[in-house]
Amino acid sequence: MPMSHIPIIPIENPQVEVENLNLYYGEAQALKSISFGIPKTNVTALIGPSGCGKSTFIRCINRMNDLIDAIRIEGALKIDGENILDPAMDVIELRRRVGMVFQKWNPFPKSIYENVIYGLRIAGVNDKQVLDETVEKSLKRAALWDEVKDRLHQSAMGLSGGQMQRLCIARAIAVHPEIILMDEPCSALDPRSTARIEDLIRELRGEYTIIIVTHNMQQAARISDYTAYMYLGELIEYGPTKRIFTKPVKQETEDYITGRFG
């Protein structure tokens, strides 16, 4: 069977492998037997209407769902072959490898400098030189350095929304993760700031595996290499972004991306 007719195409050497993942909020099932692979150092976008389980899914990847008592998960989620849902998995170690940027920027009420190195401080790094270098490198990588280099020790609370979100990205990459999860990082930003973050994501591609949840179809089309369309907790279609947006296999996918539904 030619590839172009399979709704969920298999990925060779995936970094993240999802195998028959089911997730329940108490009685309600939020994710239904999801299986697919996410390639390394690419941008993968998750799209779908609100409540389809996109955010719930990416929160499984760094086990953020652990914070909620009522959640029960079945199946396997492997990163480099290791099942991270295993109760024996060291969550702290996992979160060092999987960073996350949230929908609502959440810089800490500390200086810009301390925000960037928060992850390092937590890990016990106190070498001034290492910290200084990390701050500069991460802020440059997050395209924020030029704007804040003269006020590194001022409170991060004085930044604009877009700058705060870029600071959160800098904070995430400061600990050198392999994967960065982004949960609608631009949904509360104006178009200019959105464009800057998109540029940034394109630049980070190739170095980090980025998994991004977005409501904005154009954004998914612009920045991602692969796109997964989810609906009501199920993975409907998954493949290279180009194919999903030009020749979707499933009717539901086409309806959603053309705006007939959603």
Added chain:
Amino acid sequence: MRQKFWRQGEPYVWAAGLTLTLILLLVITLLSVVVVNGVTIFWPQQAILAELTDGGRVLGEIKQKEQVPHGEEWRYQFKTGNREMYGLDFRWIDASLIRTMHTPPEALVLERLENGNFYGFLRQIRGPDMPARPAGDAADLHEAFAAITPLQNEIKASNAAITRLNAALEQVQGRLAKLRHRQGDSARIAALEQEESALRHRFEELADRLSAQRAVLYQHEALLVDAAGSEKIVPLAEIVRFYQPNAMGFSQKSGYYLTRLRELFFDEPRESNTEGGLFPAIFGTIMLVFLMSIFSFPVGVLAGIYLREYAKDNLLTKTVRIAVNNLAGIPSIVYGIFGLGFFVYGIGSSIDQLFFAHRLPTPTFGTGGILWASATLGLLTVPVVIVATEEALGAIPPGIREGSQALAATKFQTLTKLLLPMASPGILTGFILAMARAAGEVAPLMITGVVKLAPSLPIDTTFPFLHLDRKFMHLGFHIYDIGFQSPNVEAAKPMVYITTLLLILIVLIMTSTAIYLRNRMRKRYAVVDV
């Protein structure tokens, strides 16, 4: 038009404004009464000599003027002092009975160790080795005091020596009691007994010398007359301070005022607390609040953290939370009774049996003291701190916790690095409330260790320096004591005002410091919500 008026809610806004105004007015009235009455007490008033129509003469300060009940006439309240001569300090005189009033410059006011003020005129000064010499002016008295200063210094030195000796004697006696209690080495007991008797001997010698010195001192006397001409002999040693109010200028009066203020802050009370200073009470109040904080702050914050961050949200947690909220509403006297039963009779008696058995039946910790009073107040204020901590932690946006944990921080690291600093302004607010409540609380103290007059402070220079078992004085109790328990309530009234003022000031200073700290932290840890 009318509908719009109601729809915009104008009347409600007015009602809200009016209520606030009323409350403000009440507070301002209370404060101004206390401040006006408290601040003016030490300003010397004119001594007025009134000649009465029946030929009598009265000297004193006019305290009040009011209309005679059921009449048109006015009457004056004179503070005439000379309690041991007249029986009372105050006297009401109808204006119609007064022929003339003037202010003789030579009128003298004496503040004495006993029997309150004396109002009158100086006639003679005499000493043991000098003949009586006529005198009339305060300057003569100053001279006489200069003459007895060396003697007074000798007495002071003897007193200090006796105090030291006393402390040494007490220590030896304490060790002796311990040894006897344990039935220890008889040779050592004998040695200690010998030491004790030597000390006792020395003590008696010193006491004899002191009483001889005192006797000489008391031979220095001043002969005075009151307005009516009755003579009165006052030993100079009995005079605390003297002044001629009618001859004083502004700067002299200011000097007098400052002297009295210094006495208020730094001296011991006299005359069953109606005169003298408030130092032990100020000290006791501040130390009490300080110790209370040591108890209630850590306990309250830790309990609050556990309840909010670690306890599962189940029925038990909810019950605990409700119980904590209700604890804040229990009458303070109930806490006092609990403190007496649990801390004093429970823990205190056990401590005595374990560590101070040799002193029994005299209790050490098994009786009220500053430690147990602070613990009781700590218990009383813990609910406020718990609630404040919980609320402050709950008010932190969830994104902060998620952000921190997503960066591989543990729950504990998140708590110490982010949540606690961010919650600190809220926690401090609760702490301010707790402190203000503790400083003003009197009822529970009355059964857990406060006393009318404490012989020594809870901190002093004798080992072990910090005496948490000691009883203490407290400004709040002081107000109650001198205002309502004093044998001479009228004379104590000024002291009630000044004590109230001081208590309010102390609470104000402590809470302002905490508010300042809180605002600094609030600025530092503010989260911008765009």
